[in-house]
Amino acid sequence: MQIPDDARFGAYTLPYGVFSTGGEDPRVGVAVGDHIIDIAPLAAAESLEGGHVFNQPSLNPFMALGRPAWDAVRAWLRELVTSEAHRPLVETHLVPAGAATLHMPFEVADYVDFYSSQAHAENVGRIFRPEAPSLPAAWRHLPIGYHGRSATVVPSGTEIVRPSGLRRVGDAVAHGPSLRLDIEAEVGFVVGTPSEFGRPVNVSDFAEHVFGLVLVNDWSARDIQAFEYVPLGPFLGKSFATSVSPWVVPLAAVEAARVRPPARDPEPAPHLADADDWALDLWLEVEWNGTVVARPPFRYMYWTPAQQLAHLTANGAHVRTGDLYASGTVSGPGKDQRGSFLELSWNGTEPVTLGDGSVRSFLEDGDTVVIRASAPGPDGGVVGLGAVSGTITGAVTGTATV
Known part of the structure; x- marks a missing residue:
């Protein structure tokens, strides 16, 4: 995917948040360039094990999976956004950042x-x-x-x-x-x-x-x-x-x-x-x-x-x-x-x-x-x-x- 040189988040950062669009339920997204990757349907399309945690209004279920899961998902996302071969798939699951409402990204315990x-x-x-x-x-x-x-x-x-x-x-x-x-x-x-x-x-x-x-x-x-x-x-x-x-x-x-x-x-x-x-x-x-x-x-x-x-x-x-x-x-x-x-x-x-x-x-x-x-x-x-x-x-x- 094309990422502007002055983008606030590049292909290396890949931060996680919670967003919604058009009255839909909040869910997990990943910011890159001027867009948000709608990760839940992308994970489903890729048959990613445990991908259901991204169809949640909080990062807590994903964070609870631990370091091996965090590293595996990050490696998967890095491959998707940096490989030209995956561009058509990724672009079908992009949401313009300006069209999204951002929410509290996680439930604060203490x-x-x-x-x-x-x-x-x-x-x-x-x-x-x-x-x-x-x-x-x-x-x-x-x-x-x-x-x-x-x-x-x-x-x-x-x-x-x-x-x-x-x-x-x-x-x-x-x-x-x-x-x-x-x-x-x-x-x-x-x-x-x-x-x-x-x-x-x-x-x-x-x-x-x-x-x-x-x-x-x-x-x-x-x-x-x-x-x-x-x-x-x-x-x-x-x-x-x-x-x-x-x-x-x-x-x-x-x-x-x-x-x-x-x-x-x-x-x-x-x-x-x-x-x-x-x-x-x-x-x-x-x-x-x-x-x-x-x-x-x-x-x-x-x-x-x-x-x-x-x-x-x-x-x-x-x-x-x-x-x-x-x-x-x-x-x-x-x-x-x-x-x-x-x-x-x-x-x-x-x-x-x-x-x-x-x-x-x-x-x-x-x-x-x-x-x-x-x-x-x-x-x-x-x-x-x-x-x-x-x-x-x-x-x-x-x-x-x-």
């Missing part, structure tokens, strides 16, 4: 968010605790995280209602819409193969359990978060919405992006010792109302996704098909590499001027944020990782819109 960018953690520490050490005492010893709310993980394009909550106003405490609504540019990892209850997942088994990755915007109400988070951490300031990209990029598609992790001091505990190079050289881009304001580099993340999974299960907690865990805000050492507006505006003291001349510190109603990413591909190419977007709407109090 959601965990980490805090693994050293630059981000140090920036936040300097902003909120200028007289104290910028990193929490445990930060260099383990991947710090919190358990989020899976029910409010939403697909890209979902409007984000400004949350209301308790926040400090001078010396008083008031309830009202968040005035410091923020983003966090992150990368999420989607579990396919579950683990056994009571048995930790080894760092070396990461690729046996994780199906692929998505882009994540962990929307954050900083004023609500600042008032509530001591002593138990994030709650209502985070749980109102987390957006994910509609296409899940297979882990195999970012093999060329693997790099050595950064040096750690002290050496990680035995259960976090690096067995493989699963730091990833991903390039993120944050766009605010059409203006690119930051380009956070993922390769500087202190803890890798393999270590995050190992630590998540280190106490015997198990993971299930559809579990999502996110990297935490991705920030680099440069000002233009900061993955949150809290950092970018330095808590409002250094406002950002957008391309239309407007000035922002935090999100205003009507603002749209798009996070994109790409990665090195084979033979010097580039692998597109898609995008996640969201637009802010007014807060709702009871039945009245503020």
Whole structure:
């Protein structure tokens, strides 16, 4: 099949999602070029064993099949889209991307968010605790995280209602819409193969359990978060919405992006010792109302996704098909590499001027944020990782819109 040179997804990426057309039931598709491969009827035409899992409104049944099935289907798809001999068959099962409606690609079982960018953690520490050490005492010893709310993980394009909550106003405490609504540019990892209850997942088994990755915007109400988070951490300031990209990029598609992790001091505990190079050289881009304001580099993340999974299960907690865990805000050492507006505006003291001349510190109603990413591909190419977007709407109090 013909794939435009500037296509967001080429013949190597082949991400999975869920789509529908013309009122039909949602089903699994694979994005390539300007089209979506309607994989269920294609699998039926090819008598692909287990192909019925693609005629489902979620990737979970396919992801539950495990690594051998993922690899076999990817090899089959790669052969179909790169061989001229298969072109007539493939083209009969193509749907124009513009004619499709995209849905949540998988059912989220559990959601965990980490805090693994050293630059981000140090920036936040300097902003909120200028007289104290910028990193929490445990930060260099383990991947710090919190358990989020899976029910409010939403697909890209979902409007984000400004949350209301308790926040400090001078010396008083008031309830009202968040005035410091923020983003966090992150990368999420989607579990396919579950683990056994009571048995930790080894760092070396990461690729046996994780199906692929998505882009994540962990929307954050900083004023609500600042008032509530001591002593138990994030709650209502985070749980109102987390957006994910509609296409899940297979882990195999970012093999060329693997790099050595950064040096750690002290050496990680035995259960976090690096067995493989699963730091990833991903390039993120944050766009605010059409203006690119930051380009956070993922390769500087202190803890890798393999270590995050190992630590998540280190106490015997198990993971299930559809579990999502996110990297935490991705920030680099440069000002233009900061993955949150809290950092970018330095808590409002250094406002950002957008391309239309407007000035922002935090999100205003009507603002749209798009996070994109790409990665090195084979033979010097580039692998597109898609995008996640969201637009802010007014807060709702009871039945009245503020």
